[in-house]
Amino acid sequence: MNLDLITSASNPLIKTLRGLERKKVRNETGLFLAEGGRLITQALSQGWEIDTLVVSASGLQRDRTPALIAQAADSGARLVQVPDRLASAIARKDNPQAVVAAIRQRPLSLQALDAHRSGLWLGLYEIRDPGNLGTILRTADCAALAGIVMIGPCCDPYSVEAVRASMGSLFDVRLALSDYDAFQAWRSDTGLSLVASSINGQTRHTEVDFARPSLILMGNEQAGLPPKVEADCDQLCRIPMRGGADSLNLAQATAIMVYEGWRQRGFA
Numbered sequence: 001m002n003l004d005l006i007t008s009a010s011n012p013l014i015k016t017l018r019g020l021e022r023k024k025v026r027n028e029t030g031l032f033l034a035e036g037g038r039l040i041t042q043a044l045s046q047g048w049e050i051d052t053l054v055v056s057a058s059g060l061q062r063d064r065t066p067a068l069i070a071q072a073a074d075s076g077a078r079l080v081q082v083p084d085r086l087a088s089a090i091a092r093k094d095n096p097q098a099v100v101a102a103i104r105q106r107p108l109s110l111q112a113l114d115a116h117r118s119g120l121w122l123g124l125y126e127i128r129d130p131g132n133l134g135t136i137l138r139t140a141d142c143a144a145l146a147g148i149v150m151i152g153p154c155c156d157p158y159s160v161e162a163v164r165a166s167m168g169s170l171f172d173v174r175l176a177l178s179d180y181d182a183f184q185a186w187r188s189d190t191g192l193s194l195v196a197s198s199i200n201g202q203t204r205h206t207e208v209d210f211a212r213p214s215l216i217l218m219g220n221e222q223a224g225l226p227p228k229v230e231a232d233c234d235q236l237c238r239i240p241m242r243g244g245a246d247s248l249n250l251a252q253a254t255a256i257m258v259y260e261g262w263r264q265r266g267f268a
């Protein structure tokens with residue numbers, strides 16, 4: 001298999017790959033970075049387009065690397081070999097993974113979500129922390145949610161931190177981005193019951209009927225859900241708390257809500 005050897009940090013491709021740490025460059029190129037053989041294999045198996053596969057010199061010595069290179073080549077990826085120091089520079093880590101890939105972004109529109117599926121859905125309102133987002137994507141994947149809608153200005157699901165925290169679940173879940181009005185129009189078309197998870201809820205989260213096709217709506221890390229959005233929901237529910245903290249962490253509250261919904265559906 002032929003890999004292009006690049007050794008200079010000033011090579012334009014290396015500069016672009018390094019730039020993918022920044023949202024501006026991700027938006028301009030439509031690409032994002034994923035590190036490690038496991039994540040890249042997962043992306044390939046889910047049909048994501050690998051634009052460039054970068055293999056470090058020490059990565060080339062690993063047993064599993066040739067199979068990954070062959071798979072990426074079959075899918076049409078550009079193959080590049082770099083010294084370890086350049087792999088570190090791209091991943092901005094002292095001990096980078098053996099392989100790093102630039103992958104084409106694949107956001108879904110609301111219309112591309114199969115909204116009439118009778119499953120459980122998740123809405124994330126103006127969430128800002130990519131670590132929380134990655135953790136939530138992983139939970140959503142584990143609980144086989146029907147889909148996720150990120151509503152309003154949110155953190156970037158293609159940031160290095162979100163991709164890392166999702167542990168590859170970004171490649172498995174159905175994720176759409178939307179503004180609030182378009183989300184509400186889509187939601188009323190689908191007939192999904194809108195259940196806000198909120199510290200203002202009067203109903204305990206275990207008392208919500210999740211057998212109905214439902215979308216669980218989670219709020220921003222600092223401000224929660226605005227009053228107008230809460231007023232638009234069919235139900236507000238609260239996870240009990242007794243200590244001094246005013247709320248649970250967003251990713252943990254999401255896991256509790258999603259798993260309650262799934263439990264009620266017999267973990268089907």
Ligand code: SAM
Pocket residue numbers: 197198199217218219220221222223224225237238239240241246247248249250253254
């Ligand atoms: N100060 C914010 C507020 O007033 O809502 C707290 C935001 S909290 C860190 C982020 C999100 O996690 C909330 O919007 C809500 O969706 C969810 N959450 C946190 N604790 C919760 C609880 N006890 N019950 C229900 N949802 C909760």
